[in-house]
């Protein structure tokens with residue numbers, strides 16, 4: 086009897102159980118068991134968290150549409166600690182972002198945003214900047230001024246906020262600052278996470294050539310507020326260069342092939 | 356090998372096999388294995404035989420992908436069904452739910468999956484090709500899309516609509532809204548909006 090009680094005591098110490106109440110954005114979910122859902126969120130207080138919504142796929146489920154991807158909600162999650170999956174107690178919609186789930190381009194671009202956050206962020210590590218960025222990014226997609234630019238600017242900021250901020254303003258080898266309007270080519274190295282000048286490029290492989298205009302765009306847009314940076318309009322060539330750069334960079338960060346929908350001219354839907 | 360270790364090996368083997376089923380963890384598998392162990396040989400064999408039978412006898416209908424013991428399912432061969440309507444579902448299990456209502460008299464098409472933009476997975480091209488081939492024969496005038504009201508179901512619906520509409524076939528989507536029997540005040544925002552969008556005029560009596 087005593088031994089069992091002791092056992093329980095130590096169990097409680099190891100497994101910290103707590104009720105988490107936070108704002109969160111639904112990153113995605115998969116079916117679990119007969120009628121449950123395993124949902125991944127990016128939460129304000131705890132970063133990326135997962136939880137099981139019991140009976141979420143059933144008729145008259147109390148979760149309703151609150152666990153659909155892109156939803157901004159108030160989440161109450163019962164965390165069980167360790168590797169155990171938490172249980173979702175409640176999720177109330179703050180902003181449903183339903184329009185993002187009804188248009189092909191929106192589905193594609195918003196999926197790309199949440200997928201990138203899912204892949205690039207570690208579990209249970211709060212990041213206020215990423216939370217705000219994702220919230221804003223989805224909102225801007227829903228308003229839809231220039232959705233592909235919104236996504237591109239999102240990616241540029243996300244890598245920075247995730248701790249993979251590339252050096253855009255100087256060569257990472259010789260530290261020399263790039264001059265505005267210079268004509269010599271610049272190269273991006275995904276492995277080193279930054280740009281190198283043409284002098285230093287020799288011997289470094291693989292490299293992705295980019296124009297000075299693209300480098301300047303990436304640098305300038307990051308220094309501006311996200312919404313304001315939409316005023317910068319990249320040319321189609323610059324967009325293409327950034328596409329190639331981020332495809333390679335994100336693939337090297339996450340270790341899985343990244344396909345940038347944001348920069349494709351057409352969509353995959355007929 | 357002694358008979359006890361052989362038994363132990365067989366028992367562990369059954370648990371491992373049962374754990375391959377969805378939502379069966381080690382504990383549930385153990386519970387089921389113990390239950391099977393206590394069954395009579397006939398009862399246990401019947402379960403085993405039923406599993407063998409569905410693999411040997413059941414296949415997907417050549418026309419609609421419904422489960423069938425014949426090359427073409429009983430719905431596709433039924434002359435009393437309305438041949439102008441096709442209801443598209445993700446899985447055969449939805450087809451059975453709709454059949455149970457007895458309200459729908461048209462035909463079906465089972466996709467055996469959905470587009471999943473979040474996980475990047477694609478719908479079976481085979482099932483879509485089969486559907487388009489059916490429509491090209493010209494007999495079908497309406498396709499009712501009854502994929503789930505989730506992002507995957509919705510993406511699939513958009514995708515199919517773009518493929519089907521150019522063929523001159525009417526595409527409709529099942530209505531989304533308030534489940535019968537609940538208090539409206541508990542319905543979430545999206546469900547409420549969807550039910551308003553899908554409202555209908557009450558016919559004059």
Ligand SMILES: [Zn+2]
Nearest residue numbers: 256259282285
């Ligand atoms: Zn240099």
Ligand SMILES: [Zn+2]
Nearest residue numbers: 416419428431
């Ligand atoms: Zn059939």
